Amino acid sequence: xxxxxxxxxxxxxxxxxxxxxxxxxxxxxxxxxxxxxxxxxxxxxxxxxxxxxxxxxxxxxxxxxxxxxxxxxxxxxxxxxxxxxxxxxxxxxxxxxxxxxxxxxxxxxxxxxxxxxxxxxxxxxxxxxxxxxxxxxxxxxxxxxxxxxxxxxxxxxxxxxxxxxxxxxxxxxxxxxxxxxxxxxxxxxxxxxxxxxxxxxxxxxxxxxxxxxxxxxxxxxxxxxxxxxxxxxxxxxxxxxxxxxxxxxxxxxxxxxxxxxxxxxxxxxxxxxxxxxxxxxxxxxxxxxxxxxxxxxxxxxxxxxxxxxxxxxxxxxxxxxxxxxxxxxxxxxxxxxxxxxxxxxxxxxxxxxxxxxxxxxxxxxxxxxxxxxxxxxxxxxxxxxxxxxxxxxxxxxxxxxxxxxxxxxxxxxxxxxxxxxx
Amino acid sequence: xxxxxxxxxxxxxxxxxxxxxxxxxxxxxxxxxxxxxxxxxxxxxxxxxxxxxxxxxxxxxxxxxxxxxxxxxxxxxxxxxxxxxxxxxxxxxxxxxxxxxxxxxxxxxxxxxxxxxxxxxxxxxxxxxxxxxxxxxxxxxxxxxxxxxxxxxxxxxxxxxxxxxxxxxxxxxxxxxxxxxxxxxxxxxxxxxxxxxxxxxxxxxxxxxxxxxxxxxxxxxxxxxxxxxxxxxxxxxxxxxxxxxxxxxxxxxxxxxxxxxxxxxxxxxxxxxxxxxxxxxxxxxxxxxxxxxxxxxxxxxxxxxxxxxxxxxxxxxxxxxxxxxxxxxxxxxxxxxxxxxxxxxxxxxxxxxxxxxxxxxxxxxxxxxxxxxxxxxxxxxxxxxxxxxxxxxxxxxxxxxxxxxxxxxxxxxxxxxxxxxx
Numbered sequence: 001x002x003x004x005x006x007x008x009x010x011x012x013x014x015x016x017x018x019x020x021x022x023x024x025x026x027x028x029x030x031x032x033x034x035x036x037x038x039x040x041x042x043x044x045x046x047x048x049x050x051x052x053x054x055x056x057x058x059x060x061x062x063x064x065x066x067x068x069x070x071x072x073x074x075x076x077x078x079x080x081x082x083x084x085x086x087x088x089x090x091x092x093x094x095x096x097x098x099x100x101x102x103x104x105x106x107x108x109x110x111x112x113x114x115x116x117x118x119x120x121x122x123x124x125x126x127x128x129x130x131x132x133x134x135x136x137x138x139x140x141x142x143x144x145x146x147x148x149x150x151x152x153x154x155x156x157x158x159x160x161x162x163x164x165x166x167x168x169x170x171x172x173x174x175x176x177x178x179x180x181x182x183x184x185x186x187x188x189x190x191x192x193x194x195x196x197x198x199x200x201x202x203x204x205x206x207x208x209x210x211x212x213x214x215x216x217x218x219x220x221x222x223x224x225x226x227x228x229x230x231x232x233x234x235x236x237x238x239x240x241x242x243x244x245x246x247x248x249x250x251x252x253x254x255x256x257x258x259x260x261x262x263x264x265x266x267x268x269x270x271x272x273x274x275x276x277x278x279x280x281x282x283x284x285x286x287x288x289x290x291x292x293x294x295x296x297x298x299x300x301x302x303x304x305x306x307x308x309x310x311x312x313x314x315x316x317x318x319x320x321x322x323x324x325x326x327x328x329x330x331x332x333x334x335x336x337x338x339x340x341x342x343x344x345x346x347x348x349x350x351x352x353x354x355x356x357x358x359x360x361x362x363x364x365x366x367x368x369x370x371x372x373x374x375x376x377x378x379x380x381x382x383x384x385x386x387x388x389x390x391x392x393x394x395x396x397x398x399x400x401x402x403x404x405x406x407x408x409x410x411x412x413x414x415x416x417x418x419x420x421x422x
Numbered sequence: 423x424x425x426x427x428x429x430x431x432x433x434x435x436x437x438x439x440x441x442x443x444x445x446x447x448x449x450x451x452x453x454x455x456x457x458x459x460x461x462x463x464x465x466x467x468x469x470x471x472x473x474x475x476x477x478x479x480x481x482x483x484x485x486x487x488x489x490x491x492x493x494x495x496x497x498x499x500x501x502x503x504x505x506x507x508x509x510x511x512x513x514x515x516x517x518x519x520x521x522x523x524x525x526x527x528x529x530x531x532x533x534x535x536x537x538x539x540x541x542x543x544x545x546x547x548x549x550x551x552x553x554x555x556x557x558x559x560x561x562x563x564x565x566x567x568x569x570x571x572x573x574x575x576x577x578x579x580x581x582x583x584x585x586x587x588x589x590x591x592x593x594x595x596x597x598x599x600x601x602x603x604x605x606x607x608x609x610x611x612x613x614x615x616x617x618x619x620x621x622x623x624x625x626x627x628x629x630x631x632x633x634x635x636x637x638x639x640x641x642x643x644x645x646x647x648x649x650x651x652x653x654x655x656x657x658x659x660x661x662x663x664x665x666x667x668x669x670x671x672x673x674x675x676x677x678x679x680x681x682x683x684x685x686x687x688x689x690x691x692x693x694x695x696x697x698x699x700x701x702x703x704x705x706x707x708x709x710x711x712x713x714x715x716x717x718x719x720x721x722x723x724x725x726x727x728x729x730x731x732x733x734x735x736x737x738x739x740x741x742x743x744x745x746x747x748x749x750x751x752x753x754x755x756x757x758x759x760x761x762x763x764x765x766x767x768x769x770x771x772x773x774x775x776x777x778x779x780x781x782x783x784x785x786x787x788x789x790x791x792x793x794x795x796x797x798x799x800x801x802x803x804x805x806x807x808x809x810x811x812x813x814x815x816x817x818x819x820x821x822x823x824x825x826x827x828x829x830x831x832x833x834x835x836x837x838x839x840x841x842x843x844x
Contacts, residue, residue: 057445062505062508065504065515066501069498069501072498072501075490079487081479084480
């Protein structure tokens with residue numbers, strides 16, 4: 001029995017009852033002989049409430065103070081959780097990110113972990129205690145200021161601690177039963193995945209799956225820490241994410257799942273002179289505005305005009321900024337006009353089996369075509385195909401693809417949501 | 423223009439509006455050329471809400487985790503206050519007790535400050551920033567754990583920082599206009615005191631006045647830091663507490679004020695053998711139970727029985743514990759019975775002028791007698807007389823004494839409460 005890191009999200013500790021339920025589960029793991037380190041998020045809506053307060057006193061809250069504010073949320077949940085565990089007769093100590101040795105860079109609101117020095121955690125464990133650690137936060141290496149890792153950062157805290165402590169598994173407790181072959185809200189027959197490789201999980205996370213964040217999976221892959229995503233509302237096995245399949249029954253599927261994303265918009269730069277350096281100028285302007293773009297497509301140039309169109313997708317939230325940046329650079333780049341379209345959606349098919357099954361791409365397009373879905377952009381990786389369609393077509397497209405690749409479960413019963421339905 | 427420490431209590435920063443109002447006042451002081459260090463409490467009822475949460479998960483929350491929990495409150499208010507100041511165009515940085523160098527012992531929930539090493543505060547000030555510090559909290563010297571100083575601890579934080587930074591004044595902002603000659607809720611004609619000595623303020627605080635805590639005044643006296651208690655809702659001068667009178671108009675009054683306290687109970691140990699060591703045995707039993715007692719009176723022994731009664735007062739909250747401790751020691755001590763009475767009140771007259779005006783004591787008892795108030799216990803110091811009466815008589819007694827010593831103001835208008843009435 002080795003060391004286990006467990007991470008509980010805000011919906012699992014939304015109120016006193018939730019905290020007591022989670023405490024019982026933690027004590028269970030301890031009784032089973034594990035050394036237990038718990039990473040906890042802020043209770044329920046605490047973070048949103050704090051953000052709301054900040055906006056009331058200042059329209060643009062500053063980075064350092066904003067981090068100081070938000071980290072109060074985990075401080076509350078971790079202290080309460082430690083108390084609840086003690087109340088069950090077991091010893092527990094809570095630690096802030098700083099006390100736990102989570103060292104980050106100085107980029108407030110979205111700091112990156114650069115080192116983990118969990119000396120105090122190790123001592124607490126050696127003394128037989130359960131260690132509770134605040135997720136989402138750290139301390140900056142140079143200034144010793146409190147930092148936060150950005151939304152979803154608690155998962156990263158958990159994986160980073162698991163790596164630093166050489167844990168045998170990092171359990172991510174959430175309000176769903178695991179990672180599914182598609183979003184169960186869209187595809188009723190979506191199945192829980194028993195095992196998925198780091199690579200496929202990375203592609204799913206990059207393509208719109210919300211269960212695990214890309215950064216967290218990346219960290220786990222780098223340090224080879226198996227992740228077990230499971231429900232805090234049931235005792236069921238969830239989804240294992242690791243290098244090698246675990247358990248007897250598990251074998252690698254050709255296709256892991258279908259992800260979709262309707263949070264992106266498309267910008268088309270119309271009438272770009274078809275000569276070297278034009279695309280570079282466009283994407284330099286966008287990159288200088290610190291906007292991450294996703295897919296890019298350049299149309300074939302019309303021979304008669306010598307002009308072409310370039311389209312790319314980006315988060316809707318950054319649409320305004322991108323348009324402004326391009327308008328400002330219009331004189332230098334030399335294009336006719338910009339078109340902005342936020343009524344798009346992206347559907348992605350992910351699976352390592354694609355590499356060795358050349359028919360997958362054809363089947364994918366066939367399924368979309370049969371469902372009457374029009375494709376606007378295409379992009380691929382070795383283990384993923386993504387297409388952009390009209391936003392209205394996304395749900396239908398996801399269901400069609402899911403069914404075409406034999407991912408549908410036999411019964412609707414397979415999809416079980418947790419208690420809060422959040 | 424020197425360095426000023428300002429402390430704002432929870433009612434001054436109860437909501438976003440309060441925080442913005444306080445931010446303006448802080449910026450004002452900065453504009454006037456001061457270096458400004460601000461100590462802030464948790465917003466409004468935050469601490470009570472956190473205590474409530476703790477009680478929901480554990481009937482007896484443990485010290486270390488309880489401190490971790492409660493300190494989240496100041497973290498929220500100080501970050502918001504720093505944001506609000508920045509929004510007014512001034513630089514501000516917030517610091518936890520630990521970051522501010524507030525070093526304490528390890529007694530959780532009521533730690534004592536043993537050192538203040540405000541290096542980061544000094545740096546922030548030197549860089550032209552306003553420093554915002556979390557009140558009520560510190561970090562333990564040996565274990566580096568978060569500690570709290572107990573209720574009212576933010577005032578102590580402010581005075582301790584003022585001492586460590588050699589501030590010219592420690593301003594305590596509250597929701598009343600200053601220290602009054604009596605509780606204005608009881609005595610409508612109570613007057614605001616312009617200046618009061620540390621000694622008289624210590625006696626008032628020990629006798630039931632709630633505006634400043636005894637520990638905070640003691641600290642200020644030891645390091646000779648003038649305290650200015652004033653309202654955060656007005657620009658009026660409040661009460662100066664210092665060694666020497668300040669300002670032209672201020673001269674030392676014979677009597678500073680009348681304090682009262684109805685939070686105590688009286689225990690009478692009946693039928694104690696009148697022989698050496700009996701009283702010692704009684705108070706050893708009480709002290710071993712960690713109960714602080716206030717007044718003690720031993721009746722004259724009845725010659726016929728050789729037995730006497732011993733009465734003492736103590737906080738009501740500790741009554742049960744004291745009775746239990748005495749019952750347990752009954753065999754060793756040898757008394758007949760115990761009487762418990764929580765319907766008592768204490769009235770105290772405080773003033774350094776007592777030392778040189780021998781008529782004060784007589785006038786005090788005359789005033790009580792004229793008001794028909796019966797006296798049960800008496801205790802005195804060089805600058806204070808206290809009596810215990812029936813609880814029902816307390817308000818009447820306070821008014822009578824206040825009037826008899828010429829403390830009544832000419833009009834009711836002098837008593838001004840702040841906006842929230844809290």
